[in-house]
Amino acid sequence: YMVDAISQVKQYNKKGELIREITLPGVGTARGFGGKKDQTTLYYSFTNYKTPGTTYTFDVATGDSGVYRKSAIDFNSDDYTSEQV
Incomplete structure (x- = not known):
């Protein structure tokens, strides 16, 4: 869903x-979560102004997410x- x-x-x-x-990594846009019915791990991408193009894993049974691959861009999001206003 998109809310605001x-x-x-x-x-x-x-x-x-x-x-x-x-729970997503922050305020932004998530895409993906597709998979076959027997898969227990799905993948999704999340992006916002601080998180350019990161891919995450999602465990269907537990709801846990983890970083799968970060963008190779030389960018420190902590800076x-x-x-949202």
Whole structure:
């Protein structure tokens, strides 16, 4: 979903019942989460002004995310702040 121009991701079971809201790395845009029904790890990309093109893993059973691949851009996101107004 998009809420106020920000991605919001929710996980549902096959009956349409909400399992969890997926915590994203920040305010920004998430894409992906596609996969086959027997896969337990999915991949998604997340980007915002501080996180250029990072790919994450998502564990379907636990809801945990982790960094899979960071952009090779020489960029220190700690030097910047970003806020929605």
